[in-house]
Amino acid sequence: MSKAILEIKHLQKSFGKNNVLRDIDFxxxxxxxxxxxxxxxxxxxxxLRCINVLERPTGGEILHNGKNILDKSNNVAAYRAKVGMVFxxxxxxxxxxxxxxxxxxxxxxxxKDKKYAEDLAMKxxxxxxxxxxxxxxxxxxxxxxxxxxxxxxxxxxxxxxLLFDEPTSALDPEMVGxxxxxxxxxxxxxxxxxxxxxEMAFARDVSNRTIFMDKGVxxxxxxxxxxxxxxxxxxxxxxxxxxxxx
Amino acid sequence: xxxxxxxxxxxxxLYLAEHYGPAYLEGAKLTLFIALVGTLFGCxxxxxxxxVQTIPLSKNDSFLKIAVVKLAKWTLNVYVEFFRGTPMMVxxxxxxxxxxxxxxxxxxxxxxxIVVVSINTGAYMAETMRGGIFSVxxxxxxxxxxxxxxxFQTMLYxxxxxxxxxxxxQIGNNLIINIKDTSVLSVISxxxxxxxxxxxxxxxxxxxxxxxxxxxxxxxxxxxxxRLLRLLEKHIDGADSxxxxxxxxxxHTSGMTNYPHKREEDEL
Ligand SMILES: Nc1ncnc2c1ncn2[C@@H]1O[C@H](COP(=O)(O)OP(=O)(O)OP(=O)(O)O)[C@@H](O)[C@H]1O
Ligand SMILES: [Mg+2]
Numbered sequence: 001m002s003k004a005i006l007e008i009k010h011l012q013k014s015f016g017k018n019n020v021l022r023d024i025d026f027x028x029x030x031x032x033x034x035x036x037x038x039x040x041x042x043x044x045x046x047x048l049r050c051i052n053v054l055e056r057p058t059g060g061e062i063l064h065n066g067k068n069i070l071d072k073s074n075n076v077a078a079y080r081a082k083v084g085m086v087f088x089x090x091x092x093x094x095x096x097x098x099x100x101x102x103x104x105x106x107x108x109x110x111x112k113d114k115k116y117a118e119d120l121a122m123k124x125x126x127x128x129x130x131x132x133x134x135x136x137x138x139x140x141x142x143x144x145x146x147x148x149x150x151x152x153x154x155x156x157x158x159x160x161x162l163l164f165d166e167p168t169s170a171l172d173p174e175m176v177g178x179x180x181x182x183x184x185x186x187x188x189x190x191x192x193x194x195x196x197x198x199e200m201a202f203a204r205d206v207s208n209r210t211i212f213m214d215k216g217v218x219x220x221x222x223x224x225x226x227x228x229x230x231x232x233x234x235x236x237x238x239x240x241x242x243x244x245x246x
Numbered sequence: 247x248x249x250x251x252x253x254x255x256x257x258x259x260l261y262l263a264e265h266y267g268p269a270y271l272e273g274a275k276l277t278l279f280i281a282l283v284g285t286l287f288g289c290x291x292x293x294x295x296x297x298v299q300t301i302p303l304s305k306n307d308s309f310l311k312i313a314v315v316k317l318a319k320w321t322l323n324v325y326v327e328f329f330r331g332t333p334m335m336v337x338x339x340x341x342x343x344x345x346x347x348x349x350x351x352x353x354x355x356x357x358x359x360i361v362v363v364s365i366n367t368g369a370y371m372a373e374t375m376r377g378g379i380f381s382v383x384x385x386x387x388x389x390x391x392x393x394x395x396x397x398f399q400t401m402l403y404x405x406x407x408x409x410x411x412x413x414x415x416q417i418g419n420n421l422i423i424n425i426k427d428t429s430v431l432s433v434i435s436x437x438x439x440x441x442x443x444x445x446x447x448x449x450x451x452x453x454x455x456x457x458x459x460x461x462x463x464x465x466x467x468x469x470x471x472x473r474l475l476r477l478l479e480k481h482i483d484g485a486d487s488x489x490x491x492x493x494x495x496x497x498h499t500s501g502m503t504n505y506p507h508k509r510e511e512d513e514l
Contacts, residue, residue, distance in 0.1 A: 054391060056304065056305075056306060077395065080394045081393060087388065087389065087392075090385075091388055091392075093404050095407045095408045104393075105394065108395065108399055109399070132490040132491050133490070135489055135491060
């Protein structure tokens, strides 16, 4: 088995007295596509935000290539450059064009030259079908277009793993497909991804592992086939049946 | 003067304009100069204050960093409260006569004027800038962090350009206020427009006529500045629409990329 990219060990996060994550353990290997499902408030977003330290965990370890990134001496910004994140609300830079959104990290964080950054940006913008819009500002784009740019921006950093937090939840239904198609194409290329989603059918075909979260713990995990067709935990059954009925 | 002062209001105004035009213009030039330089430095002071005031602290930071940042924030609060809470005219007196009476340093009145206007504007801009920084939605800060930007880079490339754009109307407001409020600097004998207006008024007992001219000049200056700032805002906002770039992907893969190389990053 190849070396793990991320090992999450006994991860905990509490906001005051509210224990949002309790003892989370899992490991990400290169090429893994992990979908995370669970009820609203179960801690899915918090888990992703802890993984790239947008929230600081209150306990446990996150080992990146064997090194605990929660050590005080660790350079969090440098680590984040290797872990991409795509948000529900896109979070594009409004003062920059589509092209600049994609190149800024490459030139300023990775310190590559501008030509290299623009070529890379064009490559990924083409992949997500947004190359004609390089001169547009985020405010001039539809939700689906913004999300595709956000994915291209994350890809430009050539991350080891890409985190998605409900990438289609803020989109009008007719735009969901275009974004899911982009994520599918990444899956085919072997991109390592962790995807929090409420799109059950999508989670089922795109991922090779599914985690069901319930009240801050991993209540069940397994292959999508196991989890969706033959859930073991009563909570998983309940969640899935409620979802399938809607 | 050889010619006699006319009787009518219009006549008097034209007479003063003709004979003292250069004096008024000298005053107007100095007024504009102090207002522009004072606003510029005031903005810089305000930006720095606003940036310091919004430095995030986390439990993970070292004790030294927390102590230094807290002390800096406290000091800036005192500064802001003092300069917003006292009239600029009083500040000018304190600053100028403070040096004259208690030190051997003799600032020129113009320099004293610029310093007072800058510090005063800075106190207002500090609060404005803080608001401007908070007005940029937090999601963009997270977006920047997520691609590995440091707090400093996030500020420089993402937050400040938008914060400054958002507070442009207030910067314009401050410039206009400063053009008018430099008039209080006549108390320390800065030879700006108000000072010349009073001098000419006293020569012929033509107070109303002289200040008619003075007000026309102030109005011209403020109006011109507000229009210019509008144009600048438009320029910063850029085009309302965008051009679609060529979609010929074959051209791209063959190395014939056809997309414009944009200007270097917005200089601040
Ligand atoms: N900054 C915060 N401060 C306090 N409590 C928070 C904070 N962020 C999240 N929480 C709490 O943590 C819990 C888990 O939230 P989280 O956003 O991780 O859920 P989620 O599984 O992503 O839900 P959803 O499906 O609605 O996105 C919630 O009870 C929420 O109120
Ligand atoms: Mg969530």
